[in-house]
Amino acid sequence: MSKGNPPGLDPKRLRAHLDRALPGLTGGELTAELIEGGRSNLTYAVTDGTTRWAVRRPPLGHVLATAHDMRREHRVISALRRTAVPVPQALLLCEDEDVLGAPFYVMEFVEGTPYRTADQLAAIGPERTREVVLALADTLVGLHAVDPEAAGLADFGRPEGFLERQLRRWGKQLEASRSRELAGIDELRAALGGALPRSPAPAVVHGDYRLDNVLVGADDTVRAVLDWEMSTLGDPLTDLGLLVMYSEQRAVPGSPLTTTREAPGHPTPAEIVARYAARSGRDVTALPWYTAFAYFKLAVILEGIHYRYTLGQTVGAGFDRIGQLVPLFVRNGLTTLKEG
Structure with missing residues (x-):
C-alpha cells in the first residue's frame, strides 16, 4: 500500500x-x-x-x-x-x-487475499490452489445465474447486439488512446467483427473477471468480487473468455502484469471451461472467439494505461513497461482466433 x-x-x-x-x-x-x-x-x-x-x-x-x-x-x-x-x-x-x-x-472493507502471482498461490500448496481457482469459476456461474429483473438490473444494459456494440466500443477506446503504430491490432478488430458468434441468454456481466479482482478468505472461498467498473447486462461468455485468457497467459518477465497459471495445482483453462459448462449448462463451443476478444480488449485497456503514463497521469510503479505488453496480446488474440 x-x-x-x-x-x-x-x-x-x-x-x-x-x-x-x-x-x-x-x-x-x-x-x-x-x-x-x-x-x-x-x-x-x-x-x-x-x-x-x-x-x-x-x-x-x-x-x-x-x-x-x-x-x-x-x-x-x-x-x-x-x-x-x-x-x-x-x-x-x-x-x-x-x-x-x-x-x-x-x-x-472486506478481509481477504487478492491472489495476483503464481508465488502467492504456491505458498498455499497445489490442493488449495486448485480449490481457489475452481471457486473462482463457481462464483462466475453464480453471478451469471442471477435474474437481472429480480435483482433490479433489468435496465442495466442492452443485450441485443451486445457483442457488436462491445467491439465497436473498444474500437473507439482504442482510437481515443492511440498514440503510436500497433501492428496487427486493426487486423484483429476486423477479424473479430467478421466472425461474431450468436450470444446465449443475457446475464449480469462483470467485464473484468479474474483472480486478482476477488478477495479469497482463509477458508479458500471467494469473500468478495471487486472492480465492477465494466459491468453490464450482456453476453456471459465474455466473462468466461476473459477468465480463460488470464488462465492461459504466461507471466512476462520484467512486466507489471502478473499471472497465476504456473502455480502448482492451478487448473488448466480446459478444466475451468469444463467446470463452468457443467455447472451453468451453457454451450461453450464458440469460446475461442470470446478469448480472442478478451485479448483485444485487454490490449486496448493496456494501451489506454500506456497513454496515461505518457501523459504523466498514472499512480504507482511499473507503468513504464505496460506499453511493451500490448503487441503480445494482439498476437495472442490473432492466434487464438485463427486456431479456434
Whole structure:
C-alpha cells in the first residue's frame, strides 16, 4: 500500500463529507492508503483507527467516456448484495466532485487475499490452489445465474447486439488512446467483427473477471468480487473468455502484469471451461472467439494505461513497461482466433 496522504484522496475532506452524509459513521480522524495493484480506478483503504472502509474513485487525469462510472459500480454491488454473489456492502455514493475532485463511493472493507502471482498461490500448496481457482469459476456461474429483473438490473444494459456494440466500443477506446503504430491490432478488430458468434441468454456481466479482482478468505472461498467498473447486462461468455485468457497467459518477465497459471495445482483453462459448462449448462463451443476478444480488449485497456503514463497521469510503479505488453496480446488474440 502507498501510505501517507495519497494522491486523489484528502482524508479531511472525506471525513467532513461523511460527517454530513452519514453522521456517526466515523469516530475520529481518518487516514488513507492507496491499495496498489489495480490498473485503472483507484481504491483506498480508509480508517478512523477502529473501523476500515474502502473508497473507490476514477483515475487521475485522462478518463475515457463511461469507462470509470462510479454510479454504475455502486448500483451493481448494491443490487447484487441482495443475491448470493459475494460483494461488499455499499455505504455511500458521492457525485459531488468538489469533495475529492471526482465522483467516488464508500463501501465496507472486506478481509481477504487478492491472489495476483503464481508465488502467492504456491505458498498455499497445489490442493488449495486448485480449490481457489475452481471457486473462482463457481462464483462466475453464480453471478451469471442471477435474474437481472429480480435483482433490479433489468435496465442495466442492452443485450441485443451486445457483442457488436462491445467491439465497436473498444474500437473507439482504442482510437481515443492511440498514440503510436500497433501492428496487427486493426487486423484483429476486423477479424473479430467478421466472425461474431450468436450470444446465449443475457446475464449480469462483470467485464473484468479474474483472480486478482476477488478477495479469497482463509477458508479458500471467494469473500468478495471487486472492480465492477465494466459491468453490464450482456453476453456471459465474455466473462468466461476473459477468465480463460488470464488462465492461459504466461507471466512476462520484467512486466507489471502478473499471472497465476504456473502455480502448482492451478487448473488448466480446459478444466475451468469444463467446470463452468457443467455447472451453468451453457454451450461453450464458440469460446475461442470470446478469448480472442478478451485479448483485444485487454490490449486496448493496456494501451489506454500506456497513454496515461505518457501523459504523466498514472499512480504507482511499473507503468513504464505496460506499453511493451500490448503487441503480445494482439498476437495472442490473432492466434487464438485463427486456431479456434
